[in-house]
Amino acid sequence: MWKSSFPPTNSSQESSVSLNITGIRMAVALVIVIFFCFLAYFMTMMLNIYFTSSQIQENARYVLFVHLLISDSLFIMFGVFLLVASIHYLSIPGPVCYILVMMGMVTFKTSPYNLATMALERYVAICFPLHHCMLCSTKRAKIAILVTWMLAFFPHICEIVVLPSLSKKLSALHIMCTQTNVTVHPFQNLIQLLNLVLGFAGVGLIILITYVQIVIVTHKISSQSSLTSKGSRTIILHAFQLCLCMASLLSAYEYKYPYNILNFFIFTCLPRFLSPLIYGLRDEVLRKYIKQTVLKNIHFLKIPVGGK
Template sequence: MQNLTEFSLNATSLKTLSIIIKVCVVIPSFFFFLCCIVVMLHIFASHRQFLDTSRYILFAYMLINDTLQIVSSVLLFLFVMGKVKFAIVYCMPLLFISTATFHNTPLILATMSLERYVAIFYPLQRPAAWHSNRIWIIILFVWFISCILPVIEYSIGERDPTVDALSTPVICKNSEVNPSPIQTFFKAVVSVLFFAVVAVIIIFTYVRILLETRKMRQDRVSVNKAMHTVLLHGFQLLLCMLAFTHPITETLVLNSSWSAEDVAFFNYFCFMLIPRFLSPLIYGFRDQSLRGYIGKAFLCCSNKVKPRLPL
């Protein structure tokens, strides 16, 4: 009996330590990401010339979307780690925002790829919808697609009659709110479609842009920079698309030494958080115009917190 008690205490201590480590990994990363996003959005708000270019408008839109996605997913992560339970009616808004913005990310990547394709191949005959003053039409269309999917997802399937949406407390995650097999099948179909369509768009547009860059005989530095951008963008897309395979990875490792919670955390951190953290790096710090403003912003912040030496 004593051995069983000690084993139970050790297991509880290890589980608590695991939760603490996960929280300590996520929270600092979240605040660093949020700091970069705030700086970039401040630059966009302070320098109106960026809002006259479709590429920068889409970039700002992606930053806002990633911020909503990260904030909602981190809140859900903390609630699950703390085993906080509340009614479905309060849980659904967070799940809706998290799901809609999650689907929105690959659509934004595809839209940004198409914008670059149109800007390079049709600089004088650019369609009106791709102009900076009309780009909001495309953004609204992307938002519509992203929002209609979770509405369909949460409306299909059977509900547990013992669960009252207004009063029954549950852990706020999709598997608890709607564990229907129909919903699982719908999510799998949507994941395959997103991967196929977005991957084809991005690969086609960036390969064409890269070939056009080589044909124009740009200098070697420009060609290498374009190639590195393509590789980083492809890596980000790969991470985003791998997030759709989390049910498969969780099923494959059920017989391994990893627990289901550890696998879910690995998928969450690597395939949901890291792609969002890469967005400022890829599109912000690699952009020559933005990089100068970002350096000045961080330099001003460091000068403000620098202590003054006594006279």
């Protein structure tokens, strides 16, 4: 009787709180694992569709879209590695850590540059349809992809050239791999800040100009064609994708601290998955191939069940 009247002790309260936190973490981890499995399936399916269809490979629009998929996949891969290294406080050699952080930043910046290129491709297709095949060939699309990677690597090349002591300082370190720990000079922050601000401002300006031009062309046509209406909606989608990239930029500061798994999932992984998913499902050609691939996979899974 007396024992039942005592309030619960601090140790029992702490154990129940710890159990609740553990349960929440396990639930979040399960959701993230399911998400990554679906993400890996979708990315693999889209890449398989691209590399097995000559019709898609000959279209500059889909070349740029597949490049967006690849760069986003690489960004998530480097982000996951840095997340795991941060959670477990792994000590990594300075030069290796710098390369990992650099590749994470480079793959982060290629996506908005790619969006600007895709917006320009739609602008040419609608405003200059007679010159579209010449200006937006697959060869030119691949050259544009090369330019985006050069622009993304440019600030890091400046760091190495302008700061020759950077490699010497990093080579002597074994550090927890975060962006803060590989920043050994204030000039690095200045370069990265200018690059991000100018890059996002330039991409936003390109998307805005192309949208305005497409709207002007749309109003000049007496009966609004499906191509122009789809083109304007595509540019709006690119603007939405840019906003998602900016949401990821907000989480880029998470590199400075031990990673928060939920923030990493919401602000880094989810935007990188939603944009190609929306873009892929709304495209008629890709939607047809996606439907065929999914039905084929479902049929393949049903065969063992039927015993045939």
